Amino acid sequence: MSPAFHAARRALLSDPLTNKGTAFIEAERDRFGLHGLLPPHVGTLESQIVRRRRVLDGMADDFHRYAFLRELQDSNEILFHALVQADLPRMLPLVYTPTVGAGCERFSEIWRKPRGLFLSYPNRGRIADILADPALDRVKVIVVSDGERILGLGDQGAGGMGIPIGKLALYTACAGLHPAEVLPILLDVGTDNAALRDDPLYVGWRNPRIRGQDYAAFVDTFVEAVAARWPNVLLQWEDFAGHNAYDLLARYRDRLLSFNDDIQGTAATAVGTLLSAIRRTGASLTGQRIVLFGAGAAGSGVAELLVQALRAEGLDEAAARARIWAVDRDGLILSDMPKLTAPQALLARDPAEVADWTRDADGGLGLLDTVQAVRPTVLIGASGQAGAFTEAVVRAMAAGCATPVIFPLSNPVSRAEAHPADVLAWTDGRAVVGTGSPFGVAGVTQVNNVYIFPGVGLGAIAAGATRVTDGMFMAAARALGAMGGAGDTLLPPIDALREVALHIAVVVAQAAVADGVATAPADALTAERIAALMWDARYD
Numbered sequence: 001m002s003p004a005f006h007a008a009r010r011a012l013l014s015d016p017l018t019n020k021g022t023a024f025i026e027a028e029r030d031r032f033g034l035h036g037l038l039p040p041h042v043g044t045l046e047s048q049i050v051r052r053r054r055v056l057d058g059m060a061d062d063f064h065r066y067a068f069l070r071e072l073q074d075s076n077e078i079l080f081h082a083l084v085q086a087d088l089p090r091m092l093p094l095v096y097t098p099t100v101g102a103g104c105e106r107f108s109e110i111w112r113k114p115r116g117l118f119l120s121y122p123n124r125g126r127i128a129d130i131l132a133d134p135a136l137d138r139v140k141v142i143v144v145s146d147g148e149r150i151l152g153l154g155d156q157g158a159g160g161m162g163i164p165i166g167k168l169a170l171y172t173a174c175a176g177l178h179p180a181e182v183l184p185i186l187l188d189v190g191t192d193n194a195a196l197r198d199d200p201l202y203v204g205w206r207n208p209r210i211r212g213q214d215y216a217a218f219v220d221t222f223v224e225a226v227a228a229r230w231p232n233v234l235l236q237w238e239d240f241a242g243h244n245a246y247d248l249l250a251r252y253r254d255r256l257l258s259f260n261d262d263i264q265g266t267a268a269t270a271v272g273t274l275l276s277a278i279r280r281t282g283a284s285l286t287g288q289r290i291v292l293f294g295a296g297a298a299g300s301g302v303a304e305l306l307v308q309a310l311r312a313e314g315l316d317e318a319a320a321r322a323r324i325w326a327v328d329r330d331g332l333i334l335s336d337m338p339k340l341t342a343p344q345a346l347l348a349r350d351p352a353e354v355a356d357w358t359r360d361a362d363g364g365l366g367l368l369d370t371v372q373a374v375r376p377t378v379l380i381g382a383s384g385q386a387g388a389f390t391e392a393v394v395r396a397m398a399a400g401c402a403t404p405v406i407f408p409l410s411n412p413v414s415r416a417e418a419h420p421a422d423v424l425a426w427t428d429g430r431a432v433v434g435t436g437s438p439f440g441v442a443g444v445t446q447v448n449n450v451y452i453f454p455g456v457g458l459g460a461i462a463a464g465a466t467r468v469t470d471g472m473f474m475a476a477a478r479a480l481g482a483m484g485g486a487g488d489t490l491l492p493p494i495d496a497l498r499e500v501a502l503h504i505a506v507v508v509a510q511a512a513v514a515d516g517v518a519t520a521p522a523d524a525l526t527a528e529r530i531a532a533l534m535w536d537a538r539y540d
């Protein structure tokens, strides 16, 4: 064997996209010279899954399972995806929410091998060079974060990379994107989390966050480099803090194929699930009184899609907005409050409306006051405030309506506005409950944007869409709501996520055609043709 041949056989085993471990068959071992490097047993993908499951079963906690699975992904990507795809209900909570939260908080502890790209502020002059890597020629979907609002966990700096990695694992598991077609990116502009900066193990750039003009210029450089390298790529913004989330979406959504998952994906999921709930109870959407707790990216996104859905039912804009009361840090959002963000200003209520409401001790109108005065039928939490749906709030709501719809959507489990079992207990089982994270409580629906983003991404790509329109998200929300769930749940089960993504991809692609942003021929947008694009984790 020549030195080059030796190097090539080792490269085959160390590249996670070509490594098959013990599943290299004899003929491959002969051809690639793998004898001696592998143990003599020839396994199969199935037997490898059994072996890995046994290790997972023996581990002490989910964080270690997460770390084990990340190492597997970096050593044998086909096996990783086959393992995930074969048992989504068990694997999703390990590679994604809620365990990915700990994966981000402890990212520096478990960083081992390169995956995706860290674009740090000091490297801002090298972005185009970094993207030029030929290994990235096939990229179709990028998920990017700057780590500032990781789930409800706040600023995780470079550790936020766990989120793009996790989201893209689901693009493969649910939407069938090949692992070489997805690229996680972390824009490392520093962190304002002082504990991280002081941690000697922290792997990110130890600097306070770059803000203002410098931040905007950095992101501009990034987006221009992406658009030049992959003109048709789908760029998904994830877990940016509220103000940046809105500004970046507004700035780039008309320049390339791009959406913000926390604003638009969460909105479509919440609205779709609400439509499913309403269909079940026979109520009308226009008859709902909706209190939204948390008016950041996710909360305002939900509000705006609700307004669209209400308008589609015949309400004018003012009447649609009148169905929604938004409560944030400073209480019910009123139009005379100082420093409202643009999305909050759209949700502000007239102070005259609350003149005779009962106020709490400090004179503000908190969530409980608002619930008592409004008597909502729907309560949605997107605040990151653990336990904000207190017993008093939930009981006040249940006193005012027969079937309260209560969605504590904040992630991970530690940031949920309420535990779903408590909500059921405080409402004598009358509530229809949906949570962002999985809790394993019977009858509770997991209302997570994993029901939407893989299908939206697949549909946009299949359609050759040039933009992601509001119509595509509304179509996704309606399709999700129409699917319904089994038993008491409002959405299809997690093990149906691949079918969900395909179904949503078809309606999203059709909406792209209807909105004039598709470039693919319409006959390429059937379920059969789109299903044929989906990759299955198997060895060649």
Ligand SMILES: O=C([O-])CC(=O)C(=O)O
Residues within 6 Å of the ligand: 097, 150, 151, 152, 239, 261, 262, 410, 411, 436, 448, 449
């Ligand atoms: O990641 C999740 O589970 C849902 C989401 O986008 C978020 O909470 O930011």
Ligand SMILES: [Mg+2]
Residues within 6 Å of the ligand: 151, 238, 239, 261, 262
């Ligand atoms: Mg998110």
